[in-house]
Amino acid sequence: DIQMTQSPSTLSASVGDRVTITCRASQSISSWLAWYQQKPGKAPKLLIYKASNLQSGVPSRFSGSGSGTEFTLAISSLQPDDFATYYCQQYNSSPWTFGQGTKVEIK
Amino acid sequence: EVQLVQSGAEVRTPGESLRISCKGSGYSFTNYWITWVRQMPGRGLEWMGRIDPSDSYTTYSPSFQGHVTISADKSITTAYLQWSSLKASDTAMYYCARHDNMGWFDPWGQGTLVTVSS
Numbered sequence: 001d002i003q004m005t006q007s008p009s010t011l012s013a014s015v016g017d018r019v020t021i022t023c024r025a026s027q028s029i030s031s032w033l034a035w036y037q038q039k040p041g042k043a044p045k046l047l048i049y050k051a052s053n054l055q056s057g058v059p060s061r062f063s064g065s066g067s068g069t070e071f072t073l074a075i076s077s078l079q080p081d082d083f084a085t086y087y088c089q090q091y092n093s094s095p096w097t098f099g100q101g102t103k104v105e106i107k
Numbered sequence: 108e109v110q111l112v113q114s115g116a117e118v119r120t121p122g123e124s125l126r127i128s129c130k131g132s133g134y135s136f137t138n139y140w141i142t143w144v145r146q147m148p149g150r151g152l153e154w155m156g157r158i159d160p161s162d163s164y165t166t167y168s169p170s171f172q173g174h175v176t177i178s179a180d181k182s183i184t185t186a187y188l189q190w191s192s193l194k195a196s197d198t199a200m201y202y203c204a205r206h207d208n209m210g211w212f213d214p215w216g217q218g219t220l221v222t223v224s225s
Contacts, residue, residue, distance in 0.1 A: 001169075032210060034210070034211040034212070036152075036212075038152075043202055043215035043216065043218050044144075044152065044202070044204075044212075044215055045214075045215070046211060046212065046213035046214075049207075049211040049213075050209070050211075055213065087151065087152055089152075089154075089211070089212070091209070091210025091211060092210075094166055094168075095154055095168040095169065095170070096142075096154045096210065098151060098152040098153070098154065099151075100151045101151045101152075
């Protein structure tokens with residue numbers, strides 16, 4: 001199985017900050033990576049697919065980059081609605097696997 | 108609007124069987140896989156398996172193979188996740204999601220909470 005490792009596990013930030021979350025794969029996954037946002041008590045929501053493609057309806061302050069084994073999710077100016085947990089997911093090969101999550105908290 | 112609506116919360120005792128459902132609407136149900144994801148209390152997301160509703164071909168994560176069964180009835184655009192003998196460790200929120208054949212999951216159902224307790 002491909003292991004996905006996110007860092008940091010928790011991130012404390014203020015409204016307006018630029019934040020970045022890193023996701024590393026245990027082997028190359030090309031650009032076959034998605035990012036999801038999950039708020040407490042809610043289902044995950046797709047933000048980014050194929051490493052850098054913004055899902056329709058997702059604010060442009062979200063962006064994704066990377067290929068191979070290292071990927072980044074960036075939020076250019078953190079908004080109150082962005083405090084949530086973020087997960088990366090590889091879909092290079094089955095079984096599809098997720099990172100352990102990064103919780104973005106209010107500083 | 109593409110939508111997946113899951114069945115309601117369930118409480119069972121260990122050893123009981125259970126089937127939960129996920130009904131798709133707003134799209135051609137047989138053109139996309141349905142995937143199931145487990146989230147144990149306070150934990151992350153785990154992919155369990157997927158089904159192609161057009162022919163009911165399934166793929167399971169090795170971690171879940173043999174412990175659950177995924178099925179679908181395309182005539183009523185519904186997918187299912189079932190257990191023959193529940194354990195306390197099956198207590199979790201279970202999500203279904205439309206699984207694009209490129210590999211990402213969108214949209215997701217609202218989740219079904221399964222509680223297994225004696």
